[in-house]
Amino acid sequence: MSGNDNSLIYGLEFQARALAPQLAETEKISFLIGTQSLKQTNNQIHLVEFNEEISTLKTTVFHHSEGEIWKITTSPLDISKLATCYNVISGENSCTFKTAILKLPATENPNDIENLEVVTTFDTKEYGNDVRTTEFHPNDVAKAASVIDNNVVLWDISETQAKCIRKMQLEGKHNPKFTTGKWNPHQNCNQFTTATETHLKTYDIRSGDLAWHIDNVHHQLVRDVDYNMNKQYHIATCGDDGFVKIWDFRQTNQPVYARNEHSHWVWCVRFNHFHDQLILTASSDARVLLSSAASVSSENNDICDLDDTKETETKQQLSDGPLQWCEHEDSVYCAEWSPSEPWVFASLSYDGRLLISRVKRSLKYQIML
Amino acid sequence: MAEKNQNPLDINGPNFSPNLYLDKMFKESTLRQIMDNENEIVKDTQTLHSDMQTLVYENYNKFISATDTIRKMKNDFKKMEDEMDLLASNMESITSFSEKINSNLQDTRDKISHLSGVHSLLQRLQFLFKLPSTLKGRMKEKNYIQATQDYIHAQRVLQQYGDMPAFQGIKTDCVAILEELKTELRKQFSNPNATTKELMESVDLLLQLEEPPKELCSEFLTCAEKRLSDQLVMLKDQSEQRDIVEFVDLGCSGFLSDLCLIIASFHDMFINRMNIDNTENSEIFENFAAVELEIFVKENMQKYFDLIQSKVDSEQDIADTNTLVQALDRFYMRIEGNTFSKNINFTTMATDIINNAGTKQCKAHLHILKLAFTDTLTKVRQTLTTPKLISQDDSSKNLTELLNSMIVTVVEKTKGVLQDLVAFISPEITFAKKTHFRECFCVDNVREGLVVCFLHHLTSSIKSICSEGILDSKIPPTLILLLSKFCLDFRNGSVRFLLSETDEVFHINQKRHGNAVTNESEIINSMQETAQYLLNYYVRLQGYNCSQMLRKSVETRDWLHTIEPRTVRAVMKRVVEDISAIDATVALLYEDQGTATDENLVHFLLDEILGSAVHRCLEPVLMEPGVVDIICERG
Incomplete structure (x- = not known):
């Protein structure tokens, strides 16, 4: 089950914790990674393209002179756009988190390492220091949302200086902060889900009100959330208690799926965009796990039986649980599926090693056939 | 010549x-x-x-x-x-x-x-003329036998000359009296005080008077039915007041005795006697009567069995096993001792009732064991959450004591239950000699249904405390550790002890019953698995508790504006203390698995810390060795 036989390694010289697939790319398998170094004058962004047929990587390196990268997100609509959250040393003994939207150059320049052009800047100061993420709106090129301390700020990004449209604020004892946030791709993309401590809070961006929430989704801090593209009420969560859970947010008393396979904090959880029984998780136990959540998958549908009984009879459903492990040598903070190729995923460990892996062939056939 | x-x-x-x-x-x-x-x-x-x-x-x-x-x-x-x-x-x-x-x-x-x-003619006439009054006299004396004989004596004459005007009066009188006689005789059927002999006499006379036998047979059964149902009603009424032994005795001396008498007299009256008359007819009638009787007996026995069954059911929670077994045995012996029917084996039905009682008793005991275990768990939990125990010095002693007492409680309770149930197969019990009952009871009910089931219940209920998917901070971690050890100790001894005790007390031969009995290793494995599961759960729970403290303390600090440390931070002390406490607790239960810290791990972690500091500090400066020494000494 374990082993990296299916993987290709790409090593960086620096530590890294930011990885993002190019969401708008539908043909190539391409990922962006950002380095994290406080002292280096130039942090880097690497565009890694994977040619599956000949199993080779093509990489393009860009400078990210703004600061050390903590998070990269990409626009699902514009292939050239990405957003970074970065940390800048500002004067003596102080650091500031910032965020910006950058643009990849249209033409390649093999001779020089270019600096990426900043297309939109954000003034986040008034909302707090910890800029966790800037998330592009799924279908509105003019919108993005940033998670800053205890605020979700909805921006108009149509111009070079982002304008705040609406601010949603979290209040409570002990100055709670958001850990992360993500758009709900369903419900006309009017909901933005955040994680704070052990809770999920989802806002309706039209009114700024809380749409729904689930308290205590994990025993300890929630690290990441991900929506199932094929099941509109299912959201996956992971956290410091080592659990991965899937919730149906219409019924919040208990998760529909919960597994505890990692031996340390789980930092990232991702549904496969095409076959949502495949769940990818990254953990600081230095492992990436591909597991099955077939029992709650959109492909686990009893109604199918009526249509073609023969096929479903012969098709053996996967059982829930681990399918495939990828071993790293340091904490893995990110793991991402390729949006263009259902059977390829990338994972990035803090030591700057990127693994591009394939789903085992036997597994692939079991799901496909 | x-x-x-x-x-x-x-x-x-x-x-x-x-x-x-x-x-x-x-x-x-x-x-x-x-x-x-x-x-x-x-x-x-x-x-x-x-x-x-x-x-x-x-x-x-x-x-x-x-x-x-x-x-x-x-x-x-x-x-x-x-x-x-x-x-x-x-x-x-x-x-x-x-x-x-x-x-x-x-x-x-x-x-x-x-x-x-x-002269002789006159004598006969005189008899005839006197017949009505004679009959009346006989009726008054209740000498029905003589009356019948008198009538039969005169019957032929009456038949021959009955139509002559002079005799018509006599005939009418006689017929009237005869009717009266018949009614009188029939009354005997429904007379609850009538002895069987009297009944037989009545039937006998009625048959002599050429009453249709089928009708008599049905009538007799109807009356008998009434008597029996009276008995049944009485039994039902007494059901709540009497204890089960009395109840069974009451049934034996009342209902069953009556039924036996009825069956016996029915045989004498309707089945055996008929042979004398016309053979062909009697054979048909005999079959008819036999079938009627069969139905009658079956119905009534069924009712009786139902009563017994419900009594046994109601008694199961109250009566002690000995009394129950005694009562069941009396019942069984009585049923086995009598042949109520040629075709229906009521002993089998009685055995069924006893089997059921055995099964239910085992289930009831299982339930008691389960409740007791839940109770034990609650008590242990309470003891562990009571703060004084932890603060006391002899908490260590208490923890092992707690574990031992828990094991002893469970084992002794189970043993007690087995001792109680052994009454079912004690040598003086008749039904216990039947192999069918014995095997079913010992293997299916006691071993599998009670002991194995209870052992499975132990693992499943312990496991359910630490439900998958949730790290429940309300459970005292020590409880989880304790239960883990509990399972391990069961795995290492108690399971085998309880199973072999069961096999010995109930004479279960593993080889003979082969597939019917659950293998010891299956339970041992499940105990082992549960112990491991709980231990993992414990480690995880404690680990997360510590890491949570560390994370919070790291996150809440402004590291950019912090001064050079002079002491070990309180939270670190706390973590170390907690870990030592956990270590100590684990060492108590899992005796000395080596508390030595893995030096490699410590060095690795120190390297990590140093590496992080180098990477993440803008201007890292090494601490002065003197300060480090002081901190270490204090620590």
Whole structure:
């Protein structure tokens, strides 16, 4: 089950914790990674393209002179756009988190390492220091949302200086902060889900009100959330208690799926965009796990039986649980599926090693056939 | 001979012809022969002559006396003839006299015989005329037997002459009385005090009175049914007040005795007696009666069994096993001892009830064990959450004690239950001798249904405390550790002990029952697995608790504006303390698995910290060794 036989390694010289697939790319398998170094004058962004047929990587390196990268997100609509959250040393003994939207150059320049052009800047100061993420709106090129301390700020990004449209604020004892946030791709993309401590809070961006929430989704801090593209009420969560859970947010008393396979904090959880029984998780136990959540998958549908009984009879459903492990040598903070190729995923460990892996062939056939 | 005699040539024969003889002689013989023959004949003649002279001389006297006798007889006969004539004339006169007397008496004789005929007729008539009143009298005396006999006596006459006007009255009276008699006899059926003998008598009489047997048979059963249902109602009423032994006894002496009597008398009355009469009809009737009886017995036994069953059910929670078994055995012996029906085996039904009782008793005990275990768990949990235990110095002792007492409680409770249940198969119990019951009870109910099931319950209920998917901070971690050790200790000893104890007490032979019994290793594995699961859960829970403290403390600090550390931070102290406490607790239960810290791990972590500091600090400066020494010493 374990082993990296299916993987290709790409090593960086620096530590890294930011990885993002190019969401708008539908043909190539391409990922962006950002380095994290406080002292280096130039942090880097690497565009890694994977040619599956000949199993080779093509990489393009860009400078990210703004600061050390903590998070990269990409626009699902514009292939050239990405957003970074970065940390800048500002004067003596102080650091500031910032965020910006950058643009990849249209033409390649093999001779020089270019600096990426900043297309939109954000003034986040008034909302707090910890800029966790800037998330592009799924279908509105003019919108993005940033998670800053205890605020979700909805921006108009149509111009070079982002304008705040609406601010949603979290209040409570002990100055709670958001850990992360993500758009709900369903419900006309009017909901933005955040994680704070052990809770999920989802806002309706039209009114700024809380749409729904689930308290205590994990025993300890929630690290990441991900929506199932094929099941509109299912959201996956992971956290410091080592659990991965899937919730149906219409019924919040208990998760529909919960597994505890990692031996340390789980930092990232991702549904496969095409076959949502495949769940990818990254953990600081230095492992990436591909597991099955077939029992709650959109492909686990009893109604199918009526249509073609023969096929479903012969098709053996996967059982829930681990399918495939990828071993790293340091904490893995990110793991991402390729949006263009259902059977390829990338994972990035803090030591700057990127693994591009394939789903085992036997597994692939079991799901496909 | 005649021919010989007639031969004229035979000189000694009567037909001898001297001429022929001579002719033949002359023709056939030589002279010499003739001469010799002549000499011979002369000689013979001389001899014969002398012989004759001798004979005459010798017999002369006899001739003389014979002549005298004959003369005398001639005279005597003449005298007798005269007397005979006299006798004949006398006889003739006697005959004539006799005839005369006879003719004189003829008249009187006819009269007498006529008179005697009239007398007997009168007697019969008188009986007939008296019959109604006699019958009435008999009825009053309740001498039904005599009444019936009287009636049957007169029956034929009544049948023959009943239509004559003179007898019509009598007949009507008799019929009326007879009806009364029949009703009276039938009443016996429904008389609860009537003895079986009385009943038999009644049926017997009614049959003699030519009542239709099928009807009687049904009527008899209806009445019997009523009596039995009275018994059943009584039993039902008593059901709550009596204890089960009394209840069974009551049923045996009441219902079952009655039923036996009814069956016996039914046989005597309807089945066996019929043989006397018309064979063909009786056979048909006998079948009919047998079927009726069968149905009757079956229905009533069913009702009785239902009562017993419900009593047994209701008793299961209250009565102690011994009493229950005793009652069941009495019941069983009674059922087994009587043949209630040729075709239905009520012993099997009784065995079913006992089997059920066994199963239920085991289930009830299982339930008790489960409750007791839940109780134990709650108590242990309470003890662990009571703060004083943890703060006390002898908490260590208490923890092992707690674990031991928990194990002892569970094992002893289980043993107690087994000891209680052994009553079911004690040697003096009759039904316990039946292999079918025995095997079913010992293997299916006790071993599998109770012991194995309880052991499975232990693992599953312990496991359910730490439900998958949730790290429940409300559970005291020590409880989880304790339960993990509990499972391990069970795995290492108690499981085997309880199973072998069961096998021994209930004589279960593993080899013989092969597949029917759960293998010890299966339970041991599940115990092992649960122990490991809980241990993992414990480690995870404690680990997360510590890491949570560390994370919070790291996150809340402004590291950019912090001064050089002079002491170990409080939270670090706390983490170390907690870990030592956990270590100590684990060491108590999992004796000395080596508390030595993995030095490699420590060095690795120190390297990580140093690495991080180098990477993440803008201007890292090494601490002064003196300060480090001081901190270490204080720590």
